[in-house]
Amino acid sequence: MKIDISKISTRAPKDFDKEKTKRLTQKYLDRLPELQNKLYAQGKFGYLIIIQGVDASGKDGVVKAVFSGVNPAGCSVTAWKAPTEEERKHDFLWRIHDQVPEKGMIKIFNRSHYEDVLVTRVEKWIDTKEANRRFKHINNFESLISECNNTIILKFYLHISKEEQLERLDERIKDPSKNWKYNPNDINVNNKWDAYMNAYDEVFDNCNQIPWIIVPSDQNWYKEHIIAKTLVESMESLKMTYPKITKK
């Protein structure tokens, strides 16, 4: 099924009440510490949580809102930036593979290997042939860690509208507590909106073997709800148990 991201709403469905949803989200979040403890104790599965989205789509906010109650001994974040000189001397998945979660751990990727088929496409640093090659290797790589190490991969796309992005970028200038996030390049990103959406559509088409979860993200309360719900329901479906002491 081809995804056309421009056809998907960036807002919560009409029947979602904000306050009621927030209370429900909190109930999910309350179940998370116990689930994480079991994940760690059992040491059978790992979680890789990929958070993608254009600038100002609220990636940092997700990490803070959903994972602040989680024990950092079993959870860490890697925020991906432009590759270093050493990283550029390796294949694009080399630095990514290094950071995948070991069994028992939750790893959050703030941005990810998908940047290597997003910004690189928009800026035309790679051609279609190279992009297709990378799609293939991304699928292989995700299949490797899920098949050979029981890594559960949750891929979230934070879906905001072009107008919402512009408004949030403006806020970075106006709000002193957000100034530090301001980058003079921000406005170019909004100008390249369509190119980014096309690049994302291609990613959804080509790398959906482990499915993308499109999260309407104009409203933070709805975004946080979807992510908390998806994560907790996924962990509960594993029916994890604490290992017992075995007498020998």
Next chain:
Amino acid sequence: MKIDISKISTRAPKDFDKEKTKRLTQKYLDRLPELQNKLYAQGKFGYLIIIQGVDASGKDGVVKAVFSGVNPAGCSVTAWKAPTEEERKHDFLWRIHDQVPEKGMIKIFNRSHYEDVLVTRVEKWIDTKEANRRFKHINNFESLISECNNTIILKFYLHISKEEQLERLDERIKDPSKNWKYNPNDINVNNKWDAYMNAYDEVFDNCNQIPWIIVPSDQNWYKEHIIAKTLVESMESLKMTYPKITKK
């Protein structure tokens, strides 16, 4: 084409003269430092040299004889042992990917990811389904580093006979300068000869996308000849050049 390793000779063809061959090998080795220098200076390609073979097949000897004249600034060896506790919490290729060569470098693997489909099969730690899964991921992985980082992979199997192995293992006991290589488990390995050969045959069948080079290795001089020749001819075929200073 199915490979049956037991049908392949472990000795040099009759028409190979030992002394003449050794002189020829030296000529290849003399060309290696300049080629390595170009590899490093150009920084376009990398070399991954995989050396596999049963115990006492002469893997350490190859590293010493073929690579001793090479600048260690551009060449390093990883000798793979049983995985550590941390490594066992990741997929089997995690520690391997970490050690692949960056562009411009030569990396020698003394043993490799293939141990994860060899000793594991012989000892029945994994079943056929898991082995097939690993074959697939090994092929994907080798394709990733060759397609996405210009890594040239040379895979050498050091082919000795069962009798030759037994003789060499005996020598480890008799020769004080080889005592340190002795392992009480050595003799079990010789007893499991057929199981190892079957496991290797499966590897050759399933992971020959980047082809294996079977090196008759009962005689060290012939083994070294084949490896030096293959490596030098491979590097020369790249037609590497030194980068020029570009005036801006």
